[in-house]
Amino acid sequence: MAAFEEVRWHGRAQQGVVTAAKVLAETALHGGRFVQAFPDFGPERMGAPVKAYNRLSDKPIRIHSQVAEPGYVVIADPTLITLVPVTGGTPDDAVFVVNTVKDPDVIRKDLGVEGTNAKVYTVDAGHISVETIGRLMPNTPLLGAVAKVTSLIDLETLQSSFKANYSKKYSPKVIDGNMAAMKRGFEEVKGG
């Protein structure tokens, strides 16, 4: 096994998956780990499918190729499940975190991972983001969900790292909204 964890983020342009990968890396880095976060840009147009990746490790990361076999897949837009190969290269025990109103059992079927050891979690991240941040930003609640269902990051470090990195850039209102979105994503994610 490789000495690092790999995450693949699926979303559409403007949904913030590149930023989500960045925030995940910053959180892990805050916790003393070695990180990579990088996007996979295709043609640049609004709404196009976008991927972003993370590698996290306790040792310096030297590999510079795309993430092909992610143990963790986060899907910010469930309409992508039937459009792009979101399960591509994933191991039998992969972890999926999906922004959707549907139940994990339904999404498990949609993903086509019934009968595997995959763990499938869902959270209504879109709804949460509208109620907490004031606009559709599913990436923030998804980060909270990731903090709950994986050991990649924890909620406390996620929130403190975000505050430390973005308090200068965003107003206190925006920061508070993001804090609430993370917390609700953490609390409301379900499945397994």
Place this chain on the structure above:
Amino acid sequence: MSTAKVAKQTATGLTGNSAVAYAMMQINPDVCGAYPITPSTTVIEEFSSYVADGRVDTGLITVESEHSAMSACIGAASAGARAMSATSSQGLALMWEMLYIASGMRLPIVLCDVNRALSAPINIHCDHSDTMGARDSGWIQLYSETVQEAYDNMIQAVRIAEDKRVQLPIMVCLDGFITSHSIENIELLDDESVQDFVGEYKPERSLLDVDNPLTLGATALQDSYMPLKHQQSNAMKASKEVVIEIGKEFGEVSGRSYGLLEEYDLDDAEVAIVVLSSSAGTVKDAVDKLRAEGKKVGVLRPRLFRPFPHKEIAKALSGKKAVCVLDRADSMDGFGGPLFKDIRAALYADDNRPKIIGRVFGLGGADFNVDNALDVIGETIKLAAGEDVELFRYIGEGQNAQTIAGC
């Protein structure tokens, strides 16, 4: 690695472009000529924020083309300013004639090139075709493996270019998207340490020095063109020692020393892979796997490509059984990539020269992963064992390779 006099450093995570922009902010050049292009765009975007916020007092000259961006740097450097720019791909191509003017006029301009493929077909992703095309333009070239090295190279580049023995322009290269847009761990020096390291620029000559008038870029015909080119050539040759000195001195400040080449598990290796920039890290991971199986393999990563450290490379590879040189560019001459040919030529006079093959990989951002690296090393091991292996070919052409080949 020296740890004496280590500067105060901040550990954080940045993309390659943010790290380059940050280095430029800490260097605080007099002039930056700018015409942004993907994937180097965010270097100028972030640097222009530092200008707008008053973090630097650089004259940011936003121009209408890369040709003009380099021209602005040339004008500024002629007037005695410390000048910088950043570009990629078609942008470097459009600077072409000005690259030769910068080096011929002996102007220590620092240019960050975020490596990207050249059109056609249009492609925004990484390969080294852009800077490899400029390899004979009289610019020093440093290739960076990581975000950290891109940052460190920018700071060292200023000193190398401005050294009295050198007085030549320098390119700091990093891989487009792979390094430029990837967040990695990095240690940043404090502003004061960077300022102390680069020092105040005191140009040897300046058009604004009215007490000592001079002409730059004048006509030099049959009687004087060649000796001037000879001087330029000698300066390029001499810059190698300066790169070594500055790399060592930088190590004293930062704890991170740099040489001309990086050797990884190379000492006792029978088989070696030569590769530039970010892919070297991927090959190192492959080497670790094979070393665990007892295979004697290693990596040579040239950091300095121009001037070409031919003696040092020949010494590092002498006695190896077989070598594969990986090029992220093709010379389009049916005889392999530029690095392959230079390495092969460097080894010609060595009695213990290894067998050598060349492989072109990763054009237009085609992914190069650990499995690709293992395949290449496997082939080189076969070559070492005396099997017949093709001298030069393409590898890892991407998932549409079969479809396109069938067209």
